[in-house]
Amino acid sequence: MPHNTIKVASEDVKSTSPKTHIKRSRLGVWDFYEEIEVDRPRFALAPLLSKLKELVHCLPYLLRMFKDVLSIPGCPPLVLIYVVAQLGGALVPAIAIWFKGQLLSITQMAIETRTVDKERLIRIAAGRLTCTVASFFLDQIRAKVERPLNAHIRRWWALHCFHAYARLDHPTYNKTEVKRQLQDTTDDYYGQSVIWRTIELASDIVSIVTRLVAQTLVLVQVLHGQPDGPLLAVLTLFAQVLVCAADMPILRSTRIWLAKTVDHDFIKMKGWKHVVREDLHRKEFVVGNLAGHASSEFKKASERVGDNDTDWSEWGYLIDWPLPSIWSVFHQPLAQLPQIIFTLRAAQYPMSIPVSLASLSLIQDAASKFVWSFQDMIYRMRGIEHQLTAVKKLYEVAKIPNVIPDGTIPFPEEASQIRSGVALEFRNVSFKYPDAEKCALRNISFSVEPGQLCVIVGSNGSGKSTILKLATRLYDPEEGEIFFGGHDIRTLKLYDLRQAISVLFQDYTLFPLSIRDNIAMGDPATAHDDDRVRLAARLAGAESFVDKLPDGFNTYLEPPVSTEYSSTPEGQTLFTGRKVNYDGLREAAGVKSTEAAALSGGQMQRLAVARTYMRSVMQEHSEVGLLLLDEPSAALDSAAEHELFDRLRKLRGNKTMVFSTHRFGNLTKHADLILYMDESGIVESGTHEALLKRDGEYARLWKLQAQAFV
Numbered sequence: 001m002p003h004n005t006i007k008v009a010s011e012d013v014k015s016t017s018p019k020t021h022i023k024r025s026r027l028g029v030w031d032f033y034e035e036i037e038v039d040r041p042r043f044a045l046a047p048l049l050s051k052l053k054e055l056v057h058c059l060p061y062l063l064r065m066f067k068d069v070l071s072i073p074g075c076p077p078l079v080l081i082y083v084v085a086q087l088g089g090a091l092v093p094a095i096a097i098w099f100k101g102q103l104l105s106i107t108q109m110a111i112e113t114r115t116v117d118k119e120r121l122i123r124i125a126a127g128r129l130t131c132t133v134a135s136f137f138l139d140q141i142r143a144k145v146e147r148p149l150n151a152h153i154r155r156w157w158a159l160h161c162f163h164a165y166a167r168l169d170h171p172t173y174n175k176t177e178v179k180r181q182l183q184d185t186t187d188d189y190y191g192q193s194v195i196w197r198t199i200e201l202a203s204d205i206v207s208i209v210t211r212l213v214a215q216t217l218v219l220v221q222v223l224h225g226q227p228d229g230p231l232l233a234v235l236t237l238f239a240q241v242l243v244c245a246a247d248m249p250i251l252r253s254t255r256i257w258l259a260k261t262v263d264h265d266f267i268k269m270k271g272w273k274h275v276v277r278e279d280l281h282r283k284e285f286v287v288g289n290l291a292g293h294a295s296s297e298f299k300k301a302s303e304r305v306g307d308n309d310t311d312w313s314e315w316g317y318l319i320d321w322p323l324p325s326i327w328s329v330f331h332q333p334l335a336q337l338p339q340i341i342f343t344l345r346a347a348q349y350p351m352s353i354p355v356s357l358a359s360l361s362l363i364q365d366a367a368s369k370f371v372w373s374f375q376d377m378i379y380r381m382r383g384i385e386h387q388l389t390a391v392k393k394l395y396e397v398a399k400i401p402n403v404i405p406d407g408t409i410p411f412p413e414e415a416s417q418i419r420s421g422v423a424l425e426f427r428n429v430s431f432k433y434p435d436a437e438k439c440a441l442r443n444i445s446f447s448v449e450p451g452q453l454c455v456i457v458g459s460n461g462s463g464k465s466t467i468l469k470l471a472t473r474l475y476d477p478e479e480g481e482i483f484f485g486g487h488d489i490r491t492l493k494l495y496d497l498r499q500a501i502s503v504l505f506q507d508y509t510l511f512p513l514s515i516r517d518n519i520a521m522g523d524p525a526t527a528h529d530d531d532r533v534r535l536a537a538r539l540a541g542a543e544s545f546v547d548k549l550p551d552g553f554n555t556y557l558e559p560p561v562s563t564e565y566s567s568t569p570e571g572q573t574l575f576t577g578r579k580v581n582y583d584g585l586r587e588a589a590g591v592k593s594t595e596a597a598a599l600s601g602g603q604m605q606r607l608a609v610a611r612t613y614m615r616s617v618m619q620e621h622s623e624v625g626l627l628l629l630d631e632p633s634a635a636l637d638s639a640a641e642h643e644l645f646d647r648l649r650k651l652r653g654n655k656t657m658v659f660s661t662h663r664f665g666n667l668t669k670h671a672d673l674i675l676y677m678d679e680s681g682i683v684e685s686g687t688h689e690a691l692l693k694r695d696g697e698y699a700r701l702w703k704l705q706a707q708a709f710v
């Protein structure tokens with residue numbers, strides 16, 4: 001523990017709550033904001049009390065956790081064995097002290113009577129040996145049980161966490177506090193889940209307390225009748241306890257703080273570090289000849305930042321462990337107190353020296369074991385607050401309320417209701433993204449009839465994609481209403497609404513799963529059907545290039561698990577003179593030098609289109625009534641684009657379609673409704689002919705695009 005105090009100039013910042021004020025200080029490149037309660041209790045134990053209150057609040061979660069663990073199939077017998085081994089292990093040191101006391105009394109008798117009870121001596125020796133053997137075996141048993149128990153819990157917990165992640169909607173997931181909460185719950189430490197660490201900690205504390213109580217009882221029993229024994233025992237323990245009190249967890253501060261940096265040079269350094277380390281940027285980094293420029297920029301920024309180039313972790317450590325105290329100077333001499341008193345007593349009563357020397361040795365030995373146990377407990381108590389809070393968060397994570405509330409009305413009431421598409425209407429809709437300053441949509445109104453084709457065109461950032469996001473209820477508008485099939489969209493069950501819509505976003509992602517799974521997830525109901533997946537790929541023009549990949553449809557675009565290597569770096573010369581080269585191992589294991597399948601942008605877009613086809617194009621009696629496509633052809637070549645639009649156009653009359661695009665010609669001519677957007681609003685709307693006749697912005701841009709082909 002570093003014994004440093006941070007002394008920095010600070011200033012008060014306005015707080016949003018009358019109950020707190022905020023203090024801002026500068027730590028290196030970091031701005032440190034600390035929230036301080038205005039009427040904070042001043043008495044010294046206040047932080048301890050608030051911690052205790054929090055711990056009590058966490059206890060029901062702890063009990064629930066134990067109950068849940070015991071309900072995992074296979075766990076109860078393992079837990080029982082683990083607890084028995086742990087408690088047994090805790091009793092052994094006390095039994096060993098008892099044998100030591102017996103030995104002491106034999107020694108004492110031998111000095112006084114010059115005779116030894118040999119049988120008793122052998123029994124004691126055998127007892128001590130049994131203690132050592134028992135301790136060894138109990139440790140072994142515990143270690144053996146620990147692995148399967150941890151594995152059972154981890155598997156069960158992984159499911160709980162997966163569900164907690166999966167149920168969150170988009171705006172909720174993007175909240176910083178939710179992200180932090182999720183991160184805390186999945187924080188695996190060398191394969192040990194939060195739950196396992198908590199169980200381990202709780203069982204350690206129980207076993208230490210058992211050890212302490214047993215040791216104390218045995219010590220009292222052994223020292224009974226020894227001259228000065230109890231006095232020395234009390235003094236030794238007192239001195240040792242004071243020594244470790246300097247490290248007490250209650251002295252650790254409870255502070256509410258946040259640290260951020262706005263130091264441009266420091267941020268720039270971090271940015272460049274990412275650029276040189278991330279695969280993602282390597283291509284442009286190399287082609288852009290950026291090595292020299294990057295090094296010089298990094299160096300310049302580094303010189304300006306100077307020695308302040310420290311990550312927050314370094315400061316955070318000092319903030320959380322700030323406590324040097326005068327105590328640390330005095331606690332060592334205190335530990336010597338028992339010896340000093342013993343020496344004085346020995347001078348006063350010289351006749352009792354031999355026995356008291358033996359007593360002192362036993363007491364000091366026992367006391368040091370006692371204190372070791374005590375320190376061990378304090379060390380673990382430090383973690384208990386963190387651990388209990390983590391358990392509470394684990395359970396609360398499953399209850400994080402979603403920002404988008406679910407509706408109650410099922411949709412459609414009858415399948416025939418959406419067979420020829422679903423009507424979509426926006427009525428005076430305005431919307432601002434969370435934390436954004438300006439509106440992404442301002443007073444938007446339009447209406448698309450069932451089976452119609454609507455094309456939204458307009459400049460970058462005008463709000464086209466946002467319309468599609470609101471139609472799927474990724475977000476809800478601040479003002480106005482959206483009607484889907486005649487119902488206010490907020491009243492419909494979210495699951496049903498999203499089942500009735502098939503969407504391809506502009507910023508679609510291909511998941512770190514196989515190509516097959518990436519396509520199949522377009523329609524979870526038929527995801528098991530390989531023929532359907534293949535057909536969807538064929539219709540999207542993806543089948544032929546996927547078949548050419550070495551692993552075909554089983555190819556992973558970006559493997560989620562990479563191959564692990566030993567830490568000896570490639571190229572290092574070993575002491576035998578051999579250069580380390582992993583090629584042989586790679587060849588034997590069938591590992592390719594590049595693990596990711598390289599696909600072009602257009603090929604990836606075809607896979608995304610295939611995913612959309614799974615539900616929208618292929619199913620004859622599809623539940624889908626609305627197709628939303630955001631720039632679906634941006635990366636496609638002209639032939640593929642033509643084929644895509646041709647195929648989608650055939651759905652007209654069957655499904656309502658809303659496209660957002662920058663390319664006019666191919667689609668807009670066939671559209672029932674064109675929305676021309678600019679600056680978050682609809683500037684012009686109508687059919688292609690009507691808008692050309694109007695000779696406004698749409699007409700101007702259409703002519704501009706048409707000219708390119710003349």
Ligand SMILES: Nc1ncnc2c1ncn2[C@@H]1O[C@H](COP(=O)(O)OP(=O)(O)OP(=O)(O)O)[C@@H](O)[C@H]1O
Pocket residue numbers: 433434436439440458459460461462463464465466467506
């Ligand atoms: N997640 C977001 N958070 C905050 N603002 C956003 C977010 N997504 C988009 N915006 C902002 O909302 C506005 C509309 O964005 P939108 O993506 O709808 O535009 P667009 O017309 O689809 O643009 P493009 O043609 O470039 O795809 C833009 O000003 C954009 O910066």
